[in-house]
Amino acid sequence: MDDFRTPEELFAESKEKIRKAGQDFKKYIPLFIIIFLSVSSFKGMIYSIGPDETGVIQRFGKYVRSVEPGLHFKIPFGIENVTPVKVKKIFKEEFGFRTIVPDVRSQYSEHEYYDESLMLTGDLNILDVQWIVQFKVIDPVKLLFYVRDPSNNIRNLCEVIMSRLCGDYTVDELLTSKREEIDHKADTELQKLFDRYNTGLQVVTVKLLDVNPPNEVKPAFNEVNEARQERERMINEAWEEYNKIIPRAKGEAEQMISEAEGYALDKINRAHGETERFLSILEEYKKSPAVTRERIYLENMTEVLSKIEKKYIVSSNEKSILPFIDLGKNKGE
Structure with a gap:
């Protein structure tokens, strides 16, 4: 207790x-x-x-x-x-589209970014331009202390450059032959702006991916393109026919000209030869006319007689000439 x-x-x-x-x-x-x-x-x-x-x-x-x-x-x-x-990573900015899942078969956003992709061309047409810009950081200090809101400013610079370049070309050039040239110019001009504003960035590549008319005018635009393609097809066929006929005609004309020149040259050479021959005979004739005349006569007679099949020799003392009848020819008849 x-x-x-x-x-x-x-x-x-x-x-x-x-x-x-x-x-x-x-x-x-x-x-x-x-x-x-x-x-x-x-x-x-x-x-x-x-x-x-x-x-x-x-x-x-x-x-x-x-x-x-x-x-x-x-x-x-x-x-x-x-x-x-x-500083070793390649950054990418997309314009006119957005990639949701990057893969072998990438998935893209269905949203339309017309505020950044619609461009006015030099011939006053409107195109829906999609492109990418790849860049990397080469000076982190400039990027951090000289640029406010780098991502937004970079996109603004890219849109300015692409909008200006699209305005320098026609719609056909943007759709076909000038795309590589625009890529190169955009690369150069964008790098100049990056350097001018001390962004500390280096452009790796600028690439136009897709250039199309807006959805509202695509049917009309396709009809125009089909008409142009038909025109180009007809022009190409005409040139093909031209390339078949004209070279052949030129070849024939050149052949005829060559033959005519050859014929003319032959005639001229023959004429020169005959002239020289005549002049040489004339010189000999002047030295001894009788001998020369006799020689010329004999030469010509030799040439003429060699072509005659049957020859008849008649004495110069004959007063008349009687026809000879070969009676023995018909004895068997």
């Missing part, structure tokens, strides 16, 4: 123990605070920069240095802050 205690006594005893425990805990509060501050400061001192990043360090908000990938130390308690910036 000596160990029996009333509830009031037990409560008082427990209260006393709690009071003593609280006094003991108060002794260790400074130690806990020191340990907590040490762990927090140590954790705030060490930071890591990824392999594709550059760390930009600010001390009380002012830029002090940049660090490369790896583990680094900084002053804790918010005195120094680090901002990692991806």
